[in-house]
Amino acid sequence: MEKEIDLRGLVCPEPVIRTKKLLDDKSISKLEALVESEINVKNLARLARSQNISMSCSNEGTFYRIVFTRGEVQPLNFLEDLAIKEAQKETNKQRVGTVVFISKDTFGEGDRDFSVSLLNVFLQTMFDSGHKPRAILMANSGVKLMDPEGSVLPVLNSFLEAGCEVMACGLCLDYYKLKDSVPSDQVTNMFTICEYMMTADKVITP
Amino acid sequence: MSDKDKIPKNKLTANVKAAGCAAKLGAAELARILARVPSKTTPELIAGIGNFEDAAVYKISDDIAIVETLDFFPPMVDDPYMFGQIAAANALSDIYAMGARPIFALNIVGFPTCDFDDDVLVDILRGGASQVEAAGAVIAGGHSIQLDEPVYGLAVTGLIKPSDMLTNGGAKPFDKLVLSKPIGTGVGLLGSKAEMLSSAAQDALFGSLTKLNATGLDAGRAYSIHALTDITGFGLAGHLHEMSKGSGLKARLNIRAVRLLPEVLELARQGLVPAGAYGNRESYKEAVHYIDKVELEFEDLIFDPQTSGGLLFAVGADDADALANDLLRIGFDASVIGQMLALEGSDKAGLVEIVFK
Numbered sequence: 001m002e003k004e005i006d007l008r009g010l011v012c013p014e015p016v017i018r019t020k021k022l023l024d025d026k027s028i029s030k031l032e033a034l035v036e037s038e039i040n041v042k043n044l045a046r047l048a049r050s051q052n053i054s055m056s057c058s059n060e061g062t063f064y065r066i067v068f069t070r071g072e073v074q075p076l077n078f079l080e081d082l083a084i085k086e087a088q089k090e091t092n093k094q095r096v097g098t099v100v101f102i103s104k105d106t107f108g109e110g111d112r113d114f115s116v117s118l119l120n121v122f123l124q125t126m127f128d129s130g131h132k133p134r135a136i137l138m139a140n141s142g143v144k145l146m147d148p149e150g151s152v153l154p155v156l157n158s159f160l161e162a163g164c165e166v167m168a169c170g171l172c173l174d175y176y177k178l179k180d181s182v183p184s185d186q187v188t189n190m191f192t193i194c195e196y197m198m199t200a201d202k203v204i205t206p
Numbered sequence: 207m208s209d210k211d212k213i214p215k216n217k218l219t220a221n222v223k224a225a226g227c228a229a230k231l232g233a234a235e236l237a238r239i240l241a242r243v244p245s246k247t248t249p250e251l252i253a254g255i256g257n258f259e260d261a262a263v264y265k266i267s268d269d270i271a272i273v274e275t276l277d278f279f280p281p282m283v284d285d286p287y288m289f290g291q292i293a294a295a296n297a298l299s300d301i302y303a304m305g306a307r308p309i310f311a312l313n314i315v316g317f318p319t320c321d322f323d324d325d326v327l328v329d330i331l332r333g334g335a336s337q338v339e340a341a342g343a344v345i346a347g348g349h350s351i352q353l354d355e356p357v358y359g360l361a362v363t364g365l366i367k368p369s370d371m372l373t374n375g376g377a378k379p380f381d382k383l384v385l386s387k388p389i390g391t392g393v394g395l396l397g398s399k400a401e402m403l404s405s406a407a408q409d410a411l412f413g414s415l416t417k418l419n420a421t422g423l424d425a426g427r428a429y430s431i432h433a434l435t436d437i438t439g440f441g442l443a444g445h446l447h448e449m450s451k452g453s454g455l456k457a458r459l460n461i462r463a464v465r466l467l468p469e470v471l472e473l474a475r476q477g478l479v480p481a482g483a484y485g486n487r488e489s490y491k492e493a494v495h496y497i498d499k500v501e502l503e504f505e506d507l508i509f510d511p512q513t514s515g516g517l518l519f520a521v522g523a524d525d526a527d528a529l530a531n532d533l534l535r536i537g538f539d540a541s542v543i544g545q546m547l548a549l550e551g552s553d554k555a556g557l558v559e560i561v562f563k
Contacts, residue, residue: 012396012480012481013396013397013399013400013478016400016476016477016478017400017402020476037481038484039481039484042477042479042484043477043478043479044477045477046474046475046476046477046479046502046503046506047476047477049475049502050475050476050477051476
């Protein structure tokens, strides 16, 4: 079961108490919480770690959106990472550029195997010719490119190492049973996908 | 508001916005503001604002100096009598931290008379008066105003012979550090508010908060105290920094030797960390160096702002265990928590090194 809670306007320690109650309920697999201050984020990060629950956080301007997901162990350096990632996200928000949006695992329609390999060729060519999009976002069957068994992951990793953001829709990864094989910082949500597409100079969909 | 609409007597913190959490201005914030306010001094002022002392000391003659301090805050507990006791113990402590004795105090009161019965303020003032009396001082008056949320505290006047004054400077290399109370009141008070503390842990917390530092200082007088302060808003790490900086030394703190209030480690682990602790962490991040890797919850506790915290003594290495034992005998949960060391290499005065042995 998934649940959402708005903790804005509550005074410390109330956000921690309310979140803890929901996290104690094992029938909730995913919890989204909105909080006001960085102090709330830090306190909830501690709570998540103590309960072995994974947590991600995005700065939404006037508030923070926190997502707790059960069953993944928290990396220990999470808190330091959080500060750095927040800072990066801020700069990324202002930096417009090209976003590549891949919503299926083929390049056009045709013979399936051929269409799959064509997509690989497209990405490889883009990388080799020095084009660096701001982000490569994947949704629906596009997330299959993140399959560690697949042939496309190496080129996606080359983009990642070159400083591009490479992110896949979490809901879709779940659906195609790939979530466990994708690093948590490359899992995103529709909200972020929307943000990136709306603020991009152009969006390319192969 | 009719009488029956009033807030129940045992719910003093009901409409407090920034309780223990955020009542105090942060050290960095305060420094930024005070830097813009012109300040003058006079030779008679032998301790004051410049060196982050616990109280101001004004020399009248070679034999006598006035020690003055002032402290007030919104309630952090629901019981009015206990709130009075804690506020008074906290205010009196700054006098003891200078090695002085209090002689009289003035009450500072902000109170919403529409929201609470008179009994509530009576109990707050009785709680405060009980501590002032136990300290051998008297309450000589005060000032009160209507305020949306209650605040209470005291201005306390003490006396000392100038040559007997104890400051947070004066520690010598290899001095040992003795702390007279456990830490974790900020985290513990949040836990109490969250109803996540066992009743035994709550009793220990309230016992520590209401305990006067008077007898602790008396115990210390049997030894040669080189430096003294009390642990309050800046947390253990912050006050250690001020002491080692004032003494031109560095401090080495063994976290494992520090006594913790029951259950606070687990509460901190679960994220019950007051805003002030994050503020202190930020203010002192340059000064604190971790020699051993420690868990995040221990870090949070050394930055946890303390209310009515213990006395921190720097004494000769040979005296430390004896002093800690004397304090234990008279009911303080004391321990030897580290030592002062001379600066080496590129060390800056005020460095706090953290070990976990």
